[in-house]
Amino acid sequence: MTNDKLFQNFIKFLMAISIIIAAAYLFKYFLNLVTLSLPFILGFIGNYLCTPFVRRLERKGYRRNFAVIVVFAMFSLCSGLLLWLTFAYLYGEIAQLIVKLPSGVARLSGLLGSAYLRLSAVFPNVTNFDIRTVMIEQGKLIAPGALAATPQVALETIIIVLLAPVFTFFLMRDGRHFKRALLEPVPNRYFEISINVISRINEQMGDYIRGRFYEASIIGVMTLIAIGMAGFTHAGLYAMVAAITNVIPYIGPLLCVAIGSFIALIEQPSYEPMLVVMMILTIIQLLDLSVIYPLAIGITVRLHPLVVIAAVILGSKFLGIIGLVLAVPVVSIIKVIYTELIDTLWTYRRARI
C-alpha cells in the first residue's frame, strides 16, 4: 500500500471516529432532554409491541392504515385502562403505606442498629462507619431537592404521557419509511450490508422489547399470586415493583428484593414477614433467571453476562436510570453492526483468495 493510500485510510478512520463520538454526544444530549426523548423511546416500545398485530391484520388482507388505526385504538384503550386501574389501586395502597411509614422506618432503623452493634462486636473498626447515620444524613440531603422538583416532574410526566401515544401512532404508521429514509444516503456499494444491519437491529430490538414485556408480565403475575397466597394485603404493589424493576438487568432483581423487603417492613409489625417476602421474591427471581429469561429473551440478544454488567454500569454512569434500561439494547445494536460488518468483510476476503 502506498503512503498516499495509507494517509487517506488514516483520514477516513479519523473521520469515522469523530462521527461516532459526535453521534454519541448528540445521543446523550438528546436523552438528557427527558421530556422529548422519553416519549420517543416509549413510542418505539409501543411500536414494537403493536407491530406483530398490525402485520397479522395486513396478512388477512386489511389495508395498513386501517390495521394501524385498529391496533393503536385497542392498544391505547387497554393501556389507558390498565394505567387508570393501576393508578387507582396504587394510590390506595401507597396512601395506606404512608400512614405506616414512620413505624416501618423505625423498624428498619432498629434492624440496622442491631446489625451495626453485632458487627462492631466482631469487627471493632466498623464503629467508624454507622450506616444508619449515613442514611439519615443522605435522606436529609436528598429530600428537599426531591420535594422541590415534584411539580416539574409531575408536569414532565403529563407531557410524556400525552406525547408517547402520538409517537407510537406515527412510528406504527410510518416506521417502514424511516427505515427507507435511513437507507437513502447509502451508496449502492454498501446497500445490501446496510439493509442487513438495519433488518437485524430491527428484529433484535423487536424480539428483545417484546420478550422483556412478556417476562415482566409473567414475573408480575407470579409475584401477585405468590405474595397474595402468603397472606399479604399489598400483593399488587409487590407485583408492580417486581415487574418494573425486572426491566433493569442484574441490578433489577436485587432492587426488587430490597424494595419488596422494605414494603414488608412497613406493612407488617414484625420482621418475620420481611424474611418471607425476601424468600418469595428471591425464588421468583431465580426462576426468572433459569427458566423465564432464557425462554422469553434467550437467544435474541446473545451478550456475555460480563458485557451486560459493564454496559449497565456505564449506562447508569452516563444516563442514570434511562441508561440502566437502555444499556443492553444499545450494546446489542453495536454488536449487530460490528458482527455484520466483520462477517461480510471476512466472507468477501475469503472468497477473493
Added chain:
Amino acid sequence: MSQNDPFWTNIFRNKTPEEKLLDTFSLLPLFSKLSKRQVKLLVSLVSESIYQPHPYKAGEVVFEQGQEGSGMYVILSGSIGIYLDYHLGDQNMVAVIEAGDFFGEINLLDELPRTATSVAMENSELIFFHGREFRAALESNPEIGYEVMRSLSGVLAGRLRETDYLLRKKDERLRELEIGAADSDGK
C-alpha cells in the same frame, strides 16, 4: 368512463407505492402463476421487505462474486450482465438479464456468498427483495408462500437444466477436439 377507470383514478392522485408494486409484480414471470387476489395479498405481505437502491450507472457493479448475498434483484429498466471471475474480463460473461427478469434469486433462499458478479450493462433501475424478511413474510401465509416458492423452484430448475445442457455441449465439444487432436497426432 367509470370511476374505476385507471385514467380517472390516476388523474387526481399519484399511485401509492403499493399500487406501483402491484403493477410491477403483475408483470414479473416469477408471480405469473398467482391470481390477482394472490398478487394483491403478496404485495401487502412483502412490501416491507422490498427496497429500491439508487439507479445503477452503466458498468457499476451490483454485487461481486464471493460477497455475502442477502436477497434477489428485479430489473425495472436496463440490463445486467452476469460474470464468473469478473476480474478476468468479459470472456466470462455467462448471461445477460433484461428488464422484467430477476437475478441473485438463490440468495432469496440462503445467505451464502454470491456465485457470480453482476454488472449493469446500461443505466438500470432495480428493486431488491431482502431474503430473510421475504421468507418471514411468506411463512405467515403458507398458500402464497407455497406458490411463490414453487414458481421460484421452477425458474431455478429451468436454469439448472440449461446449465446442464450447456455443460454437456461443452463436454462433447471438448471430446471432439481431443479426438481430433489425437487423430492428427496419430497421423
